[in-house]
Amino acid sequence: MEEEARCFLSRFVEEFPAALEDGSTLPVSPLSRKVSLEELHGESLELGLRLLAARGAPPVLSAILCQAALSHLLQTDLSPFHCPQEAEVNQEEEQKVVLLQSEEVQHLFLNKLIDEGLAWHQNFPQPPPAPSRLHPCFVHAIKNTRRKMEDKHLALAEFNQLFGIQDGVERAYYAVFDGHGGVDAATYAATHLHVALSKQETLQSDAATAFKTAFKHTDDMFRDKAKRERLRSGTTGVVVLIQGQELTVAWLGDSQAMLVRKGQAVTLMDPHKPEREDEKQRIEDLGGCITFMGCWRVNGTYAVSRAIGDFDQKPYVSGDADCSTVQLSGDEDYVLLACDGFFDAVKPTMVPQLVLDALQPVESEEEPGTPLKPSEEQTGQRVVQQLVSNAKEAGSSDNITVMLVFLRPLEQLLSQDSTTGTAQPT
Template sequence: MAGICCGVVEGETPTPIASSSLRRRCLDLFPLKCIADMAVPPMEGNNRKRQKLDSQPQPRECHNTVQNRESILTTPNKNEEQNKETKGHNQIVVVSEIPTLDSTELENEVVVEEYPKYGVTSVCGRRREMEDAVSVHPSFYSKDSNTQNQDQKSFHFFGVYDGHGCSHVATMCKERLHGIVKEEIEKTDENLDWKSTLEHSFDRMDKEVQGWTHTKHTCICKCNLHTPHSDAVGSTAVTAVLTPEKLVVANCGDSRAVLCRNGVAIPLSSDHKPDRPDELVRVEAAGGRVIYWDGARVLGVLAMSRAIGDNYLKPYVISEPEVTVTERCDEDECLILASDGLWDVVSNDTACGVVRTCLEAQRKTVSPPGSPRSLMTAEGSDKACSDASILLTKLALARHSSDNVSVVVVDLRRDKRQHHHQTTTKA
């Protein structure tokens, strides 16, 4: 008995049993191991699929897809980087698109190049799908005022696109419209007619969308499952080109641009609603009808009278923008571009008041005007504008906005002071 307890006598007899059971267990687990090994390689495909989803937003992106700041800053995408943060239950995504420059560019250009400060916020809100898109391109076009290259004029591009039916038209506008505008500017650089330039740009963008819908496309999009319905997809477009002397706004649809000047909200665009008197006359003159079905709608379908895309509603729905050219002055404070997810529940005056409060609150803590370094780190220089855009978005959600909400806030005072300093220095 003592031998048995100490494991000296008969203690070796259980060993074969344990070995056989262990072998049996290994044999049972072997097929599972093979299956697990076979499941590893497709992860690369999943990564590619995730990149495609990032380029073409899907319903899950509204809740699950939020990129990490560090990973984005270390992985530049062409000339832009997106900086996203998640706050609260509604997944508020702060996007700061920042130009990436190599060392030679930093030495030769950034020393003299200065950007306006801005902040961007875009949220899915209470919608199942994210169909908004935002485009920010500081210094998307530059030209020299003299041969010595001592005075370089830079144009800055900002755009908000509110898609409907699907997100691919808004995404195409985000990726292409600023480039088209740049090409049109280069065509007529000497005698620049802003109205004609932007009208041609929007027309080219609309034709590209039409060509895309009639060709085979491979991007992951719900329209792939319903190809005949791709003609029923469109997007609004409100863009602003900021120059040292002018603020040029082009609008097509019901997104809006508002300028805050000396505490007064000045709308720089007019919403293209089907029941707007002049738009109603135009639609009916083209042979269409405005039917009141949950509000005024073209043919009882679309709640706006102008948009990019929507091929099935042409010629009643057109892509021609309304263009306003505003001379900049010392009283300009900020510019707000936003989709109707904001403007449906927040007035122009309220929005300007919120932004002015945020800019004043952080006026003493921000970095020097137009600092490229602060922009590149996405810290400090545009914090006040980002806070303002976030606050406007939260206000829209608190007021039960039922749409996607996208907001761009541009601080015109800093850029204005910079321009004033340059002109006084030359004098």
């Protein structure tokens, strides 16, 4: 990492030789106009990672720099950035939560980030260890025939580095969020859920409990923002945390994750849909109903029974996540996360063969019969693009996001038997 990091830092300090001047336009736009103190954590990290990624920073270095800059920011007196009390109708609401002027406070955060970059460039330190097992991750997402793209995703192999966790347990975080009624809830979950998860004391000992608490907390945080800004959107979500030799999946709604082991599909979860018998019973016990209007809907509204947001239909649309955990033995091929735009058109049992087909060598157009030798990056990207195409060709008109995390080298997958089937986790 060191040589790549030094090259990046040289470019970075050339672009940012000193702190941003007061009142100058930010080089990257904040997500919000106003943030609470609690939201500042996620929004600052998102802003910093976005700025550094756009400039080709090594991901581990990005995580370390952003974590350090945020740590310095949170030690600063932020009272000068407090929003003034607004109209009388909002005073009671404003007193409940301190809001900050986002652009002004993010100006300070970016200057902290620039300071970190300058310090590293002048005196390159001994960085914390990078993840020893980097799982190649590939994503392809399309708007498809929908008017707007409301999916969001996040791949964070540098989970520990981003949050300064040094407990000796390696972690990687992967998430897909499928928004509806707007993208706000999906953006919010992609910005804040991993932050909430990192703060759970039970993360190492009981990842399922940590996830459930983090999902609920993120839903509560979004409720406050939705009330302040009159937002009405919601989002399903599926998240995978690989922690040591343990894989935990947590989900709300009908986005899904699946594992493939030795070419066989392993069922990790059962998506939340209104017509699922236990979900139907839960909704009816609360006094609600599900009705068929082209698809099954909760109280004739949403086609999902659990989500972050959708506060006009809480508690019928529940914010309580489910979780499952499997132990990794080393013979797993990959884990795939995708929204319902994929899984409504492609059955999980079809995935292993589709991936295997997409992994096959491609012949050169200039020299027929001669296979090309693409890089792992090119091969992985071709696979996820083909999976999205498969779903579209099978009739999906929804937004489609597919994330594929390989758990062993791609060439090993080509050498195994192409026979597929299903297996349950042990």
